[in-house]
Amino acid sequence: MLVDGKWDAEWQPVQAADAKGRFVRQDSVFRGWITPDGTPGPEGQNALPAAAGRYHLIVAYICPWASRTLMARALKGLEEVISISVVDPRLSDQGWKFGDFPGSNPNDELIGTTHMHGFYTHSDPHVSGRATVPVLWDKHSNRIVNNESADILRILNSGFSKFSSTGVDLYPEAMRADIDALNIQLYDNLNNGVYKAGFASTQFAYEEANDQIFAMLDKLEDLLSDGRRFLLGDAITESDLRAYVTLIRFDAAYVGLFKTNRRRIADYPNLQRFLKTTLDIPGIRDTVRIDHIKAGYYSIKSLNPSGIVPAGPDLSELGF
Numbered sequence: 001m002l003v004d005g006k007w008d009a010e011w012q013p014v015q016a017a018d019a020k021g022r023f024v025r026q027d028s029v030f031r032g033w034i035t036p037d038g039t040p041g042p043e044g045q046n047a048l049p050a051a052a053g054r055y056h057l058i059v060a061y062i063c064p065w066a067s068r069t070l071m072a073r074a075l076k077g078l079e080e081v082i083s084i085s086v087v088d089p090r091l092s093d094q095g096w097k098f099g100d101f102p103g104s105n106p107n108d109e110l111i112g113t114t115h116m117h118g119f120y121t122h123s124d125p126h127v128s129g130r131a132t133v134p135v136l137w138d139k140h141s142n143r144i145v146n147n148e149s150a151d152i153l154r155i156l157n158s159g160f161s162k163f164s165s166t167g168v169d170l171y172p173e174a175m176r177a178d179i180d181a182l183n184i185q186l187y188d189n190l191n192n193g194v195y196k197a198g199f200a201s202t203q204f205a206y207e208e209a210n211d212q213i214f215a216m217l218d219k220l221e222d223l224l225s226d227g228r229r230f231l232l233g234d235a236i237t238e239s240d241l242r243a244y245v246t247l248i249r250f251d252a253a254y255v256g257l258f259k260t261n262r263r264r265i266a267d268y269p270n271l272q273r274f275l276k277t278t279l280d281i282p283g284i285r286d287t288v289r290i291d292h293i294k295a296g297y298y299s300i301k302s303l304n305p306s307g308i309v310p311a312g313p314d315l316s317e318l319g320f
């Protein structure tokens with residue numbers, strides 16, 4: 001991680017642990033906003049004006065948080081408005097870097113950095129924290145606008161609406177209370193839940209996280225059991241993006257590496273249908289690279305010292 005603008009020691013996947021061995025995630029540090037005309041964001045954040053060609057997303061296909069921003073970009077039809085670059089899925093001892101893995105960018109064309117942390121120190125020479133993806137980058141000032149994917153989803157949804165070619169609204173006014181309530185459960189039990197299981201340092205913390213994950217999966221399976229296409233009805237919302245990015249990684253990576261192996265998503269008919277429905281939306285399949293997901297997760301040395309990437313599972317039912 002970075003300490004006062006300098007790379008400090010070897011990269012470690014475990015961010016912090018509490019007294020009971022629970023994984024604790026750090027908060028993101030760059031929280032600027034983008035609005036249609038540059039007026040402040042919804043909570044008074046400093047904002048830049050939306051524009052075509054000015055902003056850029058730096059992502060990793062392995063990463064669920066980055067992938068949800070790619071999904072929002074695709075669902076809003078912003079592929080020609082916001083450019084992207086993709087880091088190598090395999091973590092180096094200095095965090096993310098550009099590299100030669102198929103489908104990633106060998107070099108950075110924005111500022112010529114080799115590692116993700118270069119964007120952070122370029123934006124703030126004294127920055128401290130982890131150099132995470134995704135990053136929303138401003139090509140005019142050559143600075144990070146925001147490195148919190150939850151914010152980036154909202155920015156893409158509302159800030160860029162005049163550039164959207166689809167008219168999809170992922171956070172409709174009338175559904176906000178339901179979306180917010182479901183998002184909290186999804187984050188604690190599922191999105192961050194799998195990391196809590198995978199990076200638990202005690203049996204207690206692992207079992208606690210595992211129970212939360214499977215209770216949440218049962219709940220989502222039940223929500224979808226009336227035949228609805230998405231979690232809150234027939235229209236896709238932000239909550240679906242949040243659930244999807246963890247569900248699509250579950251059988252490929254988490255069941256094995258994070259030991260969340262009580263059941264697979266393929267064993268839940270409605271969750272599997274939800275994955276297929278979402279994958280059929282134009283642009284979504286392009287946001288999923290199973291090869292990056294497997295290579296990336298299984299490159300985490302502390303969980304998989306040999307670096308061997310499993311050959312399975314068979315995901316042909318999902319078209320992979």
Ligand SMILES: N[C@@H](CCC(=O)N[C@@H](CS)C(=O)NCC(=O)O)C(=O)O
Nearest residue numbers: 063064065130131132133147148149
């Ligand atoms: N809260 C952040 C979390 C992002 C995050 O943790 N990304 C991971 C990859 S999935 C990362 O870049 N980790 C590198 C590190 O922690 O050094 C967000 O949602 O944007």
